[in-house]
Amino acid sequence: MRTLILIPAAGAARRMEGRDKLMLEIDGTPMLVRQTRTALATGAEVLVTLPPDRPARISALAALASPALQTRIIPEARAGMSGSLRHGAEVARASGRDLLVLLPDMPDIEAADIERILAAKRPDTPILRGATEAGVPGHPVLFDARLLPEFATLVGDVGAAPVIKAHQGAVTLVPLKGQRACRDIDTPADWAAYSGISTP
Numbered sequence: 001m002r003t004l005i006l007i008p009a010a011g012a013a014r015r016m017e018g019r020d021k022l023m024l025e026i027d028g029t030p031m032l033v034r035q036t037r038t039a040l041a042t043g044a045e046v047l048v049t050l051p052p053d054r055p056a057r058i059s060a061l062a063a064l065a066s067p068a069l070q071t072r073i074i075p076e077a078r079a080g081m082s083g084s085l086r087h088g089a090e091v092a093r094a095s096g097r098d099l100l101v102l103l104p105d106m107p108d109i110e111a112a113d114i115e116r117i118l119a120a121k122r123p124d125t126p127i128l129r130g131a132t133e134a135g136v137p138g139h140p141v142l143f144d145a146r147l148l149p150e151f152a153t154l155v156g157d158v159g160a161a162p163v164i165k166a167h168q169g170a171v172t173l174v175p176l177k178g179q180r181a182c183r184d185i186d187t188p189a190d191w192a193a194y195s196g197i198s199t200p
Contacts, residue, residue: 038102105184
């Protein structure tokens with residue numbers, strides 16, 4: 001497959017008030033592991049970026065032991081998601097692949113959703129973006145290999161928004177079921193709404 005799936009999991013999750021949201025369990029599995037398994041189920045190679053100060057995330061992923069999985073420590077993780085995106089783009093560019101960014105805190109996303117976006121790729125679709133059924137743009141987002149040099153200029157914690165904005169007229173939305181393209185877990189309230197369990 002000519003696509004690398006990047007899961008940028010080097011964030012500090014500051015809005016979760018002290019809990020590591022990526023280690024919250026869904027059906028007995030940490031959210032980060034669940035998302036990584038979802039990505040691996042597509043048959044693509046998966047790269048997960050991690051911070052140097054979250055050993056639990058590193059240990060949890062080590063249990064997957066998949067040859068299609070790479071993990072990388074991002075020393076500049078505190079500077080925001082840009083470090084993860086720059087690194088992911090470098091890895092994809094080295095092998096001439098497109099890059100699909102799958103956020104680790106969107107547990108409604110399924111392998112079939114990722115595959116739907118990958119299947120929609122055409123030479124004239126530089127950016128494919130998951131959207132709600134009503135057409136609200138969200139995630140995952142697939143970037144054509146030709147755009148990846150632009151990732152080298154990303155800074156801070158705004159994600160790939162500058163790249164998307166620069167090519168706004170070339171973005172193709174791929175509707176996914178319900179609200180899953182926009183539903184993430186950022187706060188204790190988000191987790192309580194998703195899980196039905198109040199967080200302490």
